[in-house]
Every structure is written in C-alpha cells, then in structure tokens.
Amino acid sequence: MLVELLTKEELLHFKQALLQDLALLLKGEALPVNSEEFGFEKIRLNISVSQLALLIRAAMDAGVIINDNKTAVLKCVALFMRTDKIENISVESMRKKFYEADRSSKDSVKDLLMEMFKKVHKY
Secondary structure, eight states: OOHSSOOHHHHHHHHHHHEEEEEEETTTTOOOHHHHHHHOOOEEESSOOHHHHHHHHHHTTTTOOOOOOOHHHHHHHHHHHHEEEEEEEOOOHHHHHHHOOOOHHHHHHHHHHHHHHHHHOOO
C-alpha cells in the first residue's frame, strides 16, 4: 500500500499539498500546473486576463464555443492558458472580468479582432 511506503514526514507533506489544492479548488482558483509533469506547455498569450475573458465571452455569445457551462469553460481556459504576466490564471478573476468588461479591454479586443480580420482577409 502507498501509505505504508511513505514516511510520516512524506505523508504529512502529501496531506498538506492535498489540502492546499482543495482550498484553491473551493475558492474557484486554478491549480498550479507543472506542464513538464503532464507533458504539455500552457498556451502563452500576449493579452491581459481581462481581454482573454472578453474574447471567451464573445466566442460563447457568438456560438463559436458552444459549451453551456461557462464556469467549466473558464476553468479549462485557466488550466491550459497563461498570459505573459500571469502563469496561473485565477478562475474567479476570469469570472469577474467575463461579466464586467472595462472600456480599455473592449477597445483592445476590438483592435485585436480587426487585426485578425485583416490577417484572415490576406490568407
């Protein structure tokens, strides 16, 4: 059995790590993911969390992302994406920004979408 193979110190450390992860999940936070451990690298984005949340909301409202559960989508985004400044995106932070888009983020996302539109037009 695994418990029998661990020392008391290792078992205590394991329990503490589990409790920390549980606390993060209960607060709606993304668990820190060691991409090397799981064999993947998070997708790095050159936009803010506010801009990302707005893009996800627009994609859902436009029917590009068709999942019904918004929280599940935000959790997935937080798990597999990061910004240049934030490696582990908070699901709660994304949820707030998903519903409360600021003017600056709206303007930035509009500019980004126009730039993408121009790129697609050239393809």
